[in-house]
Amino acid sequence: MQKEPKERSLLAEIIGSEIVIPRSNFRREAQPDILKIVSNDLHDELANFFGSSPPFFQTSLPLDHLLKYKDGRFSSIEKSIKGGFGRHQGFDLIDSLSLAGNLMARVVPQLNRRLISIYSDLINQNNDLLNQLHHSRILPEISKLKSIQEFIHETASEIEEISKSPPLSIATLTNLQQRRIDLKEIFHTSFSRLKCSVDSIYFAESEVANNYIMTTHALSGYVASLVLECVISGNVGDESVANLKKKIEAFLNDLNSITRTLFDILNKKQNAIQNEIISSNTLYRWSFDHLTNSRINALQNDNQSIEQIKHTTLRHFDIEVEMQRIDEFITSRHIFLKRIEIERQEN
Structure with a gap:
C-alpha cells in the first residue's frame, strides 16, 4: 500500500533526505561516485x-x-518521539524507523568499503623491498611488519562484514589499536636509526637504504591502521578526520624533512665521486695504473648505488601523494553519500 505524503515526509525527516523514484531508468556506465546498494x-x-x-x-x-x-x-530518534516526532503516532513512525534503519545498515558497510579503497595501494603494498633486507639486527622487526601488514590487508578485505557486526567491529578495533602501537614503535626506532646513519661521519649507503625502507613501510602500515580504525569505529565526522589528518601529516612532515636531507647528502657525495673520477681518469691516461683503474670502477659502482637509492629507495613512498590522499579521503565522505542507488540483485 502506497504511503501518504506525510509518511514520506516523516521518512525524509528521519534520514535527512528524500528517497525518490527516478523519472528515467537510464544510467550511464561510468559513475564512480555512486554508492550502489544491491x-x-x-x-x-x-x-x-x-x-x-x-x-x-x-x-x-x-x-x-x-x-x-x-x-x-536510532536511539536519539526514539527519545524524541515525545518531542519533535511526537505528532507521528503508531505504525507510521515504526515503519519509517525500520526502513531508515535498514537503509543505514546497508549504506555504512558500502561507504566504509569505498573509503578504505582510497588507501588500497598502501594496504596492499608488496614486500619486495622488505624482502631484500637481511640484516640480522632488524629481522625481528621485518617479520613483525609483514605480520601486521597481513592483518591490515585481511581487515580491509573483510571491511563490509566487520561493519555489519558490532562485536566483530569492537574486536577488530582492539587488535588494530595494538598493531598501531607496534607500528608506531617500529617507525620511531627505524627513524632514529635513520637519523643516526644520516648524521654519522661514516655514511653507509646500504644502511641508510635499509633504515629508510623500514621507516616508510612502518609509516605506510601506521597510516593504513589509523584510517581503518577511523572508519570501523564510525568516527568519520569533521572533527575526527581533522585529528586524523593532523596525526598523518605530522609523520609525513618528519619523513619529508629527512628525505630532503638525504637527497642533499647523496647529491654532494655524487659530486665528490664524479670529481674524483675525473681526476683519476686524467691520472690513468698518463700512468696506465691498474690500481687507479680499479679505483675508478669502484667509484662508478658507488655512484650507481647512490642512484639506486635516490631513484628507487627514496621514491617508493610518495609523500606528496599521501598529503593529497588524506584530503581525498576527507572530501569523499560527502561525495559517496550524494547519490545512493538501491537496486535488486540481478538474476
Whole structure:
C-alpha cells in the first residue's frame, strides 16, 4: 500500500533526505561516485513503502545523520518521539524507523568499503623491498611488519562484514589499536636509526637504504591502521578526520624533512665521486695504473648505488601523494553519500 505524503515526509525527516523514484531508468556506465546498494530486501521494503517497484530507488544522506544514527538503533530518534516526532503516532513512525534503519545498515558497510579503497595501494603494498633486507639486527622487526601488514590487508578485505557486526567491529578495533602501537614503535626506532646513519661521519649507503625502507613501510602500515580504525569505529565526522589528518601529516612532515636531507647528502657525495673520477681518469691516461683503474670502477659502482637509492629507495613512498590522499579521503565522505542507488540483485 502506497504511503501518504506525510509518511514520506516523516521518512525524509528521519534520514535527512528524500528517497525518490527516478523519472528515467537510464544510467550511464561510468559513475564512480555512486554508492550502489544491491539488496532485494531493502528494494522490496522501499517498493512496498512507495507502492511502486522501479529498477532502482535513489537518495542521498547527510553525513551528520548517518553518524548520528550509525548504531542502527536510532536511539536519539526514539527519545524524541515525545518531542519533535511526537505528532507521528503508531505504525507510521515504526515503519519509517525500520526502513531508515535498514537503509543505514546497508549504506555504512558500502561507504566504509569505498573509503578504505582510497588507501588500497598502501594496504596492499608488496614486500619486495622488505624482502631484500637481511640484516640480522632488524629481522625481528621485518617479520613483525609483514605480520601486521597481513592483518591490515585481511581487515580491509573483510571491511563490509566487520561493519555489519558490532562485536566483530569492537574486536577488530582492539587488535588494530595494538598493531598501531607496534607500528608506531617500529617507525620511531627505524627513524632514529635513520637519523643516526644520516648524521654519522661514516655514511653507509646500504644502511641508510635499509633504515629508510623500514621507516616508510612502518609509516605506510601506521597510516593504513589509523584510517581503518577511523572508519570501523564510525568516527568519520569533521572533527575526527581533522585529528586524523593532523596525526598523518605530522609523520609525513618528519619523513619529508629527512628525505630532503638525504637527497642533499647523496647529491654532494655524487659530486665528490664524479670529481674524483675525473681526476683519476686524467691520472690513468698518463700512468696506465691498474690500481687507479680499479679505483675508478669502484667509484662508478658507488655512484650507481647512490642512484639506486635516490631513484628507487627514496621514491617508493610518495609523500606528496599521501598529503593529497588524506584530503581525498576527507572530501569523499560527502561525495559517496550524494547519490545512493538501491537496486535488486540481478538474476
